[in-house]
Amino acid sequence: MRPVRGMSITLRLTALFAVGSTIVLLVLGYLIGGSVERHFEEQDLDVLIGKLKLTQRMLEKVRSSADLDHLAQQLDDSLVGHEGLAVVVKIPNDQLIFATSGADFPRALLEKPLSESEALRPVVWQADSGRPFRGVVVRTGTGIEGAPQAIVGVAIDISHHRHFMASFRVTLWSFVAFAAVLTGFLGWLAVRRGLAPLQAIRKEAAAVTAHRLDARIAEESVPAELADLARTLNDMLSRLEASFRRLSDFSSDLAHEFRTPVSNLLTQTQVMLSRPRSVDEYRDVLASNVEEFERLSRMIADMLFIAKADEGQIVPTREALCLAGLVDELAEFHRLAAEDKGVELACSGDGVALGDSLMLRRAISNLLSNAIRHTPPGGRVSVTVRSPGGRRVTVDIANTGETIPPEHLPRLFDRFYRADPARSGDGGQSGLGLAIVKSIAEAHGGSVSVVSEEGVTRFTLTLATA
Template sequence: MNSVSLTTRISLLFAVSAAVVLLALGWIVARAVDAHFVEMDRHELDGKLALVQNLLARMQPSNTLAALHDRLDDALVGHHGLAVALIDARGDVGYASAHGLPQGMPLHPAPLTTWMAQERTWRGFATTVQAGDASFTVAVALDITHHQRFLTRFHAVLGGATVLAMLAMAAAGWAATRTGLRPLEHMARLATRLSATDLSERLPDTALPAEIRTLATAFNAMLGRLEDAFRRLSEFSSDLAHELRTPVSNLMTQTQVALARERGAAEYREVLQSSMEEYERLARMVEDMLFLAKADNRQVVPRRDAVDLGREIRELIEFHGLVAEERGVHLRLEGSAHVAGDRLMLRRAVSNLLSNAIRHCPDAETVRIGLSSGDQDVELVVENPGTIPHDRLARVFDRFYTGDPARRSGAEGVGLGLAIVRSIVEAHGGRIDAATANGMVRFTVSLPRSGTA
């Protein structure tokens, strides 16, 4: 059944449902018509029985059944297809209709019954009637062959109409299903045209049924996410190639220059030291990329230790102090807080924030680090003088993004620091935001105190 198309399945469902309903309706109609004819025949037979009873009631005691013969013939004249018989107490038939009695007609008290005789269909009954002191059995029967022929034709027409209605319902179900599934066919054709280089097409979400509209909206949203993901992947690949090209080119140039002529040990040592710096830069970049790749695949699982953020930040201020002092930048810590998390990962995140703030802080200015604790969260704020255009705020956490003044490129970084900060914060179940206002750039980190993601 899995290979049968949805259109065929729904069409069959329409046909089966229609068959069940129409067959049930046809059976009800047929039974109602049959019952109507039975009731009509019973009413006519009861009328003839009443006529016979009336004649018997007016019969004088001295009269015999033979005396009623002429009266009964006169009363039943013109009633073709009607058979009447009077049977006395001895079982003798005292009266029979002029055209005779059908074979199989009950001559003893019997309920309404139907039988066949001489290729004709009869319906009748027999009952006991009192006439003075005498008791008689009156048997009446009606030829219903014409009724049966009508019912046979009616049943045939009803059956044919039922079959035609079933076929019509199946065709209507097929047409309705094909029309309803047309947007899905359009969706399938669109999916075959999609590629990594062109994800701009979208399904029209107007004039669609509610169910298909929901699917189309979800499909378009998925295409939007894929388009954004491929765009970011393309930018990332381009940035990665660019960042790797610089140190590799430096290494090749230094090596070519060193090999251009014979040099002394001191010169070779200088070349090797310079190459070592480039290797270290490459190693840091690869390490950072591996960390971000693990974070993207939820493979970074932080520990849940009690961490004194105030103490860790004071140690980091001391570590970055020499670099800050060279430019006259002052680092100021306000507040304290404790959080449950991975101490080394949190130190790395805070260190990246401080390094970024020091690098982009004007000379002789102050970088403020603020800590505060709430009922559920701990907030860390790193703030330095500067500005970031509002259209670039959303990209400051992108990998290799160094396109705004707050993250100008330099030898100290390649644009991965803030991306690593965001990955660490999100791994701890927190969030990080960047904002700029009143000539200040602020990074705000919120972490759950319990450390649950």
């Protein structure tokens, strides 16, 4: 079953932008709608309080029952031109003093009038006629001494307000919906344009092939936010190019190294088979072939060792090793070769390393053999063991001779690499000795480095101390 592809960044950012803008618009619409509604409530409350105070003022001027009879006419005259306003005035014995046309107040509200403080929060109801009202009902005193308080109800028809708010909400929410769609589309355009540099990087990366590893992404043409990404990709391409070049060189060198002994074996065998030979001649050719086979065997073994080291399959044992004794043993082994060449060999220093005895012997032996081989007669090879601190111990192997050009130093530990190509195959060497030293050092968590200046070449093997 094929895995479902994840949502694209464009779709994610567009959805996020659309949802965020929609939420903002919804909140804004809600606040605007609420503000308009409260504005109408405040307007209605101003009218209601004004008419309520007017009615209360007229009741305070009533001094007798006769004045009550004139009150209705006065109230009727004062309400001229106030369409949609309903006023009712009653006394506690349910005697109706005044009521405008269509004044349909809830009975429960008339039976339990509001207090003066509650009058600031008008009540909304719907009359039997279907018209909505907002109003207040309060008790108020009259100018008749000892008379009970009258009940005054003032209400305003809010049908117009409700029709306006209904139309306003339709317009508002329609605009919010349209704005949400529009902002989503604009967000999609912005995201597409914002991610255009990524598409450009993708196209440039897609153009990189095994034959175009030198292609790089133009860092100056991408936004600052993507500059680190472009730089990282360029660094990765540089590493790939270098690795591919090393692999290509390694393949070429490997073919060249194998071609020489195989060609020697083939030529000698063909010559021997060209005509009958004596037993001694066959023995001499077989002995020569054995040397070539031994060289091939060592080369293959070295290559397998390096391949295992690259894959992390070499796990050295950890034991405390006295480097002074180990170096003295190896120096004695190589001393005869040094004396035959007229090279002085000296050892000094002491230290304890944590590692595999056989592997470290091989690494130091390779460095010693390399130093003696490249030291001219009358030269000197010195091995120095130091403990510089920091839980590290170093083995310095220095030899006099020609200074290695700086451009060769970084590649001395590459497989089959030789600073002097003319010496390829000299002395039966495969060109893997220093590569093996590097693999052994890294397997022990250490390192190996080289410095060559003023006629002295120094290799430094750094290891962990016990």
